[in-house]
Amino acid sequence: MRARTGSVTPGAAWTAVGTFEEWCLARIRQALAGASLRVQLWDGRSIRLSDHLPVATVVVRDRWTLVRLLVDSDVAFGEAYARGRIEVQGDLVAALETIDRACAGRPFQRRRPRARPIAPGASRHNVHTHYDLGNQFYRLWLDDQLLYTCAYFAHPGMTLEEAQRAKMEHVCRKLRLRPGDRVVEAGCGWGALALHMARQYGVIVRAYNISANQLAYARDRAAREGLDDRVTFIDGDYRSIEGPADAFVSVGMLEHVGRHNYADLGRAIARVIDPARGRGLLHFIGRNAPLELSAWIDKHVFPGAYPPALSEVLPDVLEASRLSLIDVENLRLHYARTLACWHARFEDHVDEVRAMFDDAFVRTWRLYLAGSEAAFLAGDMQLFQVVFGRPLDNDQPWTRQDWYEPHADAVL
């Protein structure tokens, strides 16, 4: 009989004659073939998932967790991690990235995910669940203006604060804002972009949101900065936007709209922007191909969220509304870096977060932040900025060169 402790090398004969636990481990090795990981059981037995040096060891603390991993890997992993029944010893992001890469290598099936309609009431509930955890909480680990979307590291050495301001500037340049323009923003978060556009470009903004905490914060900030004559924060989602507007912008909202509602969104945009010169930008987390969101994220972090493939967005949002696609930029690695910044700040304040919530919350959010960074690094998630306009508008910049001019100090 083999020793109950010590390492087992891949391909060893024990899988054929082993115990139930050894059979489970063999199944995991099969599912994650090629991952640079060691998996260790509660009794010290361990297995490497490939010949590569492991970047981390995943410790499974009990038999029930091991079984659940086989049946419902995604949710089981997240829930067991939250309760401390799974530990990751070593680099958490690297561990999750090697899992993502191992999954990416499996034979491809284009999974056309189930589409569930999201009713207005459900949107409000979904948004509340995530965004109304308290401004105090987000202030601990976001940048100083509370931007909770992908930053833009125009230069490698930028801080998170600088990169978030560079993102707002990048968006404004793509929108070709001019003083006096009327801008509609759908899903405005804590209001930073709306205020930036009004302050730096002299535009008039109507900014919509359905998170009560965020709206209160944004209105207060507008008043303090003397911008409340130019920026109106409105309680409503994309369905309630009103024009006329010269530009439409939405940063990090499309993920919460639901595929069933893309045509509604397209019609709302087409209704409010100027018939001749209207233009817009959609910034959203997407996919290379249609794929269901992680069930664990849906259950514990972002209920109702869905990062779409471009082929799901373009027909209903743009093509059906006769809007013309001008530009798409994929900022995938910028989101990985943004998440790394957030995660580092989160860990710097982890005791305060634990005091606000509990240890399971801390571990859930740690896994969410690390897992999201890993997903962007492994090419599993994309960040698309899509610029569009009216098909007949020929007043376009001749090239994209202007977007790459140095930023004025006043802006950054």
Place this chain on the structure above:
Amino acid sequence: MRARTGSVTPGAAWTAVGTFEEWCLARIRQALAGASLRVQLWDGRSIRLSDHLPVATVVVRDRWTLVRLLVDSDVAFGEAYARGRIEVQGDLVAALETIDRACAGRPFQRRRPRARPIAPGASRHNVHTHYDLGNQFYRLWLDDQLLYTCAYFAHPGMTLEEAQRAKMEHVCRKLRLRPGDRVVEAGCGWGALALHMARQYGVIVRAYNISANQLAYARDRAAREGLDDRVTFIDGDYRSIEGPADAFVSVGMLEHVGRHNYADLGRAIARVIDPARGRGLLHFIGRNAPLELSAWIDKHVFPGAYPPALSEVLPDVLEASRLSLIDVENLRLHYARTLACWHARFEDHVDEVRAMFDDAFVRTWRLYLAGSEAAFLAGDMQLFQVVFGRPLDNDQPWTRQDWYEPHADAVL
């Protein structure tokens, strides 16, 4: 009875009591409501299609042409124009643009066009029909390197020659070419891009084409320039491409592939490019939404061609082959300007063209060049450059800034 000559203002009562011709004119006015045009009949009667000042007068020379215009407007207009049975007095491009814009304003139906498979033999025939009209002919009005695709006017003052070199440079930058890289080009025209890549970037190119005239020209040029050790011109289409390659590029070919074959194209690309670092660029004429090509263009200029919407290209070419979209740029107005350059040179050499072919050919090509420019100006056609890569490749440029650095003199 009303005078047989002289102008009839819109909305006048004569449509109710008029002759058959007047009924036909009223139908045309209805179909092209809002167009800034005057339509004049063989007997001098004329009608304005809107209250706007006409940019041109379309003269219809006989009753049979007038009737055909109602039944089969697109083909009838082109064929009658070629035979001189329709004349356009005034600015031809502006006349066609105002027609396109009037059509664009009509209630929108997403026309899902018929998809016809294109067999390899048909591709060869289709390509032969257009591209084998003789290098002599194309030399009269293309740039000095015979690039028959959209140029890139990086600066407004560029000549056509400069803009075509800037286009090649733009493509090379997007492909991130490095010395020694192996590049596959599908549909290489007269070989200018393949030779540019080899000369300026020191890459090894396998360039495919099924036009005999173009291949002969390209091989001869490679030998003359001493680049035939680095560039191989191969008789074959995208189905016959072979790797391994670091990059795939195709400029102005996708329009001839046919929608039925997009998945084949995607598989061919995914098969030849490096599994880790492979990348590519597709440059093609597209649409804002799926729409059948002009039947006249299909019959008389580009048999089998189809400019797709992005929503038609992405699922089969990229998503099904697990390729990741990195960048899309719409160069619509660059193609309008390119066509204006070609058209001007064409008219400069119109007597030579007429001597090579006949007057109907001259008029057909004049309409094709002017009509294409109008279609890009009216937002009816788009020019997409799509950059893609492997999902797991993190060796990406951080921003697109490098694409906008000044060009070295040696290159342009």
